[in-house]
Amino acid sequence: MPYIQFELPIGEYVYERNQNKVYTISKFGYEQGSIQSDNDMQTWLERRNIDTSNSIETIENPETDELDKLLQTDVAFITLQVTQNCNLRCSYCAYSGAYYNRTHNKKTMSFAVAKKAVDFLLSHSTASDDISVGFYGGEPLLEFGLIKEVVAYTESVCWGKNVSYAITTNATLLKGEILDFLVEKNFKVMISLDGPKEVHDQNRVFSDGRGSYDIVMRNIANIKKLYPIFYKQVMTNTVLSPDEDYQCVQRYFDTDAVVSELNSRLSLISTQDIKEEINYPDRLYITQNEELVKVMLYMLGKLDKRLVSKIYLSLADKICESYESLKLKGTVSKCAHPGGPCTPAKHRLFIDVDGNFYPCERVSECPRTEIGNLETGFDVQQIKDCMNVGKLTETACKNCWAFLHCNQCIASCLDRNVFSSGKRLQECNRSRAGALDNIKNVVFLQHYGFDFERWYIK
Numbered sequence: 001m002p003y004i005q006f007e008l009p010i011g012e013y014v015y016e017r018n019q020n021k022v023y024t025i026s027k028f029g030y031e032q033g034s035i036q037s038d039n040d041m042q043t044w045l046e047r048r049n050i051d052t053s054n055s056i057e058t059i060e061n062p063e064t065d066e067l068d069k070l071l072q073t074d075v076a077f078i079t080l081q082v083t084q085n086c087n088l089r090c091s092y093c094a095y096s097g098a099y100y101n102r103t104h105n106k107k108t109m110s111f112a113v114a115k116k117a118v119d120f121l122l123s124h125s126t127a128s129d130d131i132s133v134g135f136y137g138g139e140p141l142l143e144f145g146l147i148k149e150v151v152a153y154t155e156s157v158c159w160g161k162n163v164s165y166a167i168t169t170n171a172t173l174l175k176g177e178i179l180d181f182l183v184e185k186n187f188k189v190m191i192s193l194d195g196p197k198e199v200h201d202q203n204r205v206f207s208d209g210r211g212s213y214d215i216v217m218r219n220i221a222n223i224k225k226l227y228p229i230f231y232k233q234v235m236t237n238t239v240l241s242p243d244e245d246y247q248c249v250q251r252y253f254d255t256d257a258v259v260s261e262l263n264s265r266l267s268l269i270s271t272q273d274i275k276e277e278i279n280y281p282d283r284l285y286i287t288q289n290e291e292l293v294k295v296m297l298y299m300l301g302k303l304d305k306r307l308v309s310k311i312y313l314s315l316a317d318k319i320c321e322s323y324e325s326l327k328l329k330g331t332v333s334k335c336a337h338p339g340g341p342c343t344p345a346k347h348r349l350f351i352d353v354d355g356n357f358y359p360c361e362r363v364s365e366c367p368r369t370e371i372g373n374l375e376t377g378f379d380v381q382q383i384k385d386c387m388n389v390g391k392l393t394e395t396a397c398k399n400c401w402a403f404l405h406c407n408q409c410i411a412s413c414l415d416r417n418v419f420s421s422g423k424r425l426q427e428c429n430r431s432r433a434g435a436l437d438n439i440k441n442v443v444f445l446q447h448y449g450f451d452f453e454r455w456y457i458k
Contacts, residue, residue: 002052004401005041008440010447014041015439017401018051018332020325022443056398061337061387063346070346071378073127077348079134079166079361080117080150082143083108084353088170088212090192091203092239092269094364095138108143109353114150116374117351122158124345131158134166136350136361141173144181151185164188168237170204171216179223183230191220193236193259195249203241221258236264238311242280246287250309264311272411273364291315296441299455300448319445322438323452325405338390338397338406340431344371344383359386363410366417385419386410392421396428405435 002017011027012035025035025044035041045052063070084095084107095104118133125131133154135147147167154163166188174182174191182189193216194200201211224231236259238249253264269278291312297303299316325339342348344359351357352365355374363369371386372378389410390397397403408424408431415423445452 001038001399002054002401002403003041003045004436005035006436006440008444008447010444013443014045015401015436016045016050016052017403018053018055020328020332020404022326022439023048023050054398055332055334056336056403057334059337059388059390059394059397060335061341061343061384061390062335063343064384064388067343067380067384067387070343071380071383072124074346075121075124075349076128076130076346077132077134078117078121079136079348079350080109080114081136081138081350081352081361082114082140082146082150083138085142086137086139086170087142087172087206088139088204089207090170090205092241094270104138107353109146111146111149113351113353113355113374114146115153116355118150118154118157120374121349122161125161128161130162130164132164132166134168134348136168139170139173140167141169141178144173144178148181166190168192170212171219172212174219175222179219179226183227186230189234191216191234191236192239193220194238194241195244196252196256199244199249199252203239217258220262224258224261232261234262236262237267238264239267239269240280240284241269242278242284246284250287250291250311253311254309260310265314266311270362272362273414273416288312292441295319296445299445300450318438319441320452320455322405322435323442326439326442328404332403336403337388338400338403338408340406340408340412341387341389341410344386345378359410364414364417366414368414368417368419369410389413389419389424392419393424393428396425400428400432402432402435405438406431407434 003014005012005014005025012025013022014025015022035044042052084105086093086095086104089104121131121133133150140147151165165185167182168190169192171191171193192204194204197211197213200213200216204212206212220234223234236253238253240246240249253259268280271278291309292315294303294308295312295315298305298308342359345357348360349357350359350361350363351374356365356370357372357378358365358369359371369386370379371383389408392413400406408427410419412427413419413424
């Protein structure tokens with residue numbers, strides 16, 4: 001059905017897909033809801049001239065026909081996998097051996113490959129004034145010499161463009177000349193940090209089993225001391241394990257003298273192509289819901305921001321993104337694609353050590369996700385397959401109320417290196433539940449007078 005009925009403490013509502021709109025059925029305390037069945041719901045909608053017919057005939061990404069042009073002119077962000085080696089052996093790393101496709105090895109990117117990658121970016125970004133080069137591993141700072149060469153070359157050829165640089169690092173090498181260089185070039189730095197010492201050192205260890213926390217914190221403290229302005233631009237990424245004390249991690253990022261001023265984000269362990277199933281306990285979701293309430297109270301001006309855990313502040317952005325999605329009207333046409341997949345290479349392009357192309361660093365490097373290489377260019381048909389994965393579950397997608405708010409990309413569809421309709425359908429309940437939660441949060445905030453437009457200005 002292209003609609004879903006839901007209930008909040010403030011009333012009963014229905015979200016209807018064709019109009020991408022939420023309608024009020026009843027407000028508690030004012031009138032009783034009379035919707036007891038699907039037939040009642042259908043009658044209620046028809047009486048209000050709300051068309052719930054299924055207008056979707058074909059599943060296809062709207063950018064498919066423009067793909068050739070986009071690939072030639074709109075590539076603006078490349079991420080270079082400068083090495084597949086790392087000086088740590090984090091237990092949940094995508095290269096740890098816990099996954100089917102990736103393992104640590106000593107392969108590194110040559111400067112010849114990196115140079116071709118920069119040239120490729122330059123020749124395919126004519127519509128972009130702003131371009132970005134990211135560095136990824138393994139641990140990319142193991143190849144600091146290559147990074148310096150790439151930056152120097154990029155600056156020598158990218159005249160007339162604003163170039164930015166980004167790096168994801170475990171921070172064990174982030175000191176001395178390396179730090180000075182990243183500061184000089186104003187890198188966007190993402191540091192992997194899981195929390196206090198007893199938490200971080202459970203998973204983020206050197207190959208001999210030693211924890212990395214003390215070294216990482218010493219390096220972050222040094223950044224704060226030597227480069228206080230640059231320090232405030234640094235971000236941390238925390239991967240939560242199933243057995244963590246989540247409130248302990250939360251308190252750490254809110255109160256620790258070294259990291260409390262940094263922007264932080266949370267991640268869960270990736271389950272894409274993992275060998276053994278991972279299950280998180282209910283207490284994680286209880287904690288997340290408690291923090292969501294605090295975030296919403298802060299957004300409504302009812303709670304001081306200092307009382308909201310900063311590692312959960314990004315929940316506000318998710319709610320605002322849903323609000324923006326609900327502003328889109330007339331978006332469901334005869335030919336459409338569920339939300340989720342980006343257009344590979346347009347948003348970012350991941351280039352591995354050998355010069356092969358993948359949609360991004362979060363997607364397993366396997367033949368099914370390879371979308372070209374530096375020698376032959378883009379594999380346009382492969383890219384079309386990636387951005388049109390909704391075709392795998394066409395019937396289910398056409399009839400899904402969450403069509404516009406789906407968040408499944410190709411990573412959700414991979415099962416042992418192949419696109420799987422079964423795997424995609426397994427993810428549907430999770431995706432729909434997340435979409436409904438976000439819509440509920442928007443409705444709740446609007447009911448209490450939250451001004452989304454003013455929030456953006458602020």
